[in-house]
Amino acid sequence: MRLPEPPPPLHYLLTTSVSPARWSQVLSMKNPVQPLEGEYLHWDDLEARKPPADLSKAEWWLLMKTGRQFARQEVPLKDKKGQPFSFSIVPEMFEALHHIDQRCAGNIAMPEHVSKAAESSGIQTRYKINSLMEEAVTSSLLEGAAVTREKARDLLRSGRKPRDKSERMIVNNFITMQHLQKIKDRPLTPELVLEIHAMISRDALDKTDGAGRLRRADERIEVADDEDNVFHIPPAASQLPERLAAMCDFANDQQLRGYLHPVVRAIILHFWLAYDHPFVDGNGRTARALFYWSMLRGGFWLFEFISISQALLRSPADYYRAFLLTETDDNDLNYFLLHQLRCIGTAIEDLHAYLARKSAERQTLQTSLRDIGWINPRQQALLEHALENASATYTFDSHQRSHQISLMTARSDLLALENKGLLTSRIEGKQRIFRPAPGLDQKLRHS
Secondary structure, three states: OOOOOOOOOHHHHHHHHOOHHHHHHHHOOOOOOHHHOOOOOOHHHHHHOOOOOOOOHHHHHHHHHHHHHOOOEEEEEEOOOOOEEEEOOOHHHHHHHHHHHHHHOOOOOOOHHHHHHHOOHHHHHHHHHHHHHHHHHHHHHHOOOOOOHHHHHHHHHHOOOOOOHHHHHHHHHHHHHHHHHHHOOOOOOHHHHHHHHHHHHOOOOOOOOOOOOOOOOOOOOOEEOOOOOEEEOOOOHHHHHHHHHHHHHHHOOOOOOOOOOHHHHHHHHHHHHHHHOOOOOOHHHHHHHHHHHHHHHOOOHHHHOOOHHHHHHOOHHHHHHHHHHHHHOOOEOHHHHHHHHHHHHHHHHHHHHHHHHHHHHHHHHHHHHOOOOOOOHHHHHHHHHHHHOOOOOEOHHHHHHHHOOOHHHHHHHHHHHHHOOOEEEEEEOOEEEEEEOOOHHHHHHOO
16 A cells, blocks of 8 residues: 655745745635535645645645644644644534434434334344454454455354464454443453453464563564555554553543543544554454444444444555554544544444345235235234244233134144244243244245
8 A cells, every 4th residue: 555645844835835925815815715625635635636726736735734723622642752643523524423423322313114123122133243243254354364254254153163363363353342342331441451452362363472461662563564565653662551541541531621522532542542553463453342342332332233344344445544644644633533434424324224124124024924825814913023023922821812812723823833933932830932933034035
């Protein structure tokens, strides 16, 4: 991947590329804000674009930078030279954060048919597990795990022991994602970060003693591509304990004046750990795990069902470029924030599309029940209920009361459904309890 061209210093542009008289003329233009609208462009992006009006590249950049400086907010994260990182809320962020608030916290604002599907415990459970699997797989693929997506899913579904490092990475990610839901209410501490790293990298590192500890001074770490192009050299190992403590304070809502949107905090936390690269390996997976922890802690419960790495893997080059753009433009976090917000939006749309598709499939199945010749109306009503309530239970008595039929007829209805493999039953106490068979929807498609 090509390194982006860093912008020239502003004082250099003002003294060599734009005269004071010309700069005064640019600022007095009728619509000087026009170049600031639209995409959040980096200096490297301007080469292939035509400047608005009659501006030069330098003038266009100066106008954009001037407009960005007024609303900047510093965060506690500092680079290796001690300079702070900062961000500002731009129009695209307002819209993205509003949609995330609406769709991922509190009561979800979904279309009625999608909301109905989301309320089905069966769909929720299956999608939750599928999402955890997808996150485990794609996060590992981003880190270079050499395994196909299909084989990775089969590995997690089968529960068999991993056979190599790549499979171990995937299993570790899956276990860690499940664990994050249990610890979301715990404050982040350096010890907890090390615990997460140990869990996510157990038996999956080239350096076998590297799990759950910070890198040492003799362990030189560079972020590079396959062609040995170095993109990032993280802070010295001697700084890591202090930087890790500061990161945890930030994650726990400390070290910042005023309100910071929890999604912005979670994304910056992701960037912070990736920038510091405190471990010999597994930094990217740990950074994304901390993002999930922070989102769940912030009340965005729907992230139990969302795979952010799936969206990242669609364009990994853009993911890594977002880091580079931030580092090369005065530590401007907006590049990374905007990239992550777009990925989150994509992941939410994936969830909505899945739920809408499943809702449509259920409606089709319920309609097709009427065409199964041996099913009577009572059995049809029970199966329609079972499709929407995978954890529902039925008894001879409950079926008798629901349809005002004799006990013999109720027994005949339920036993016939069990014989066809659509219900399962077991004796609990003095009653026979029936439940929807696993994979009921698939069984009905083939009935």
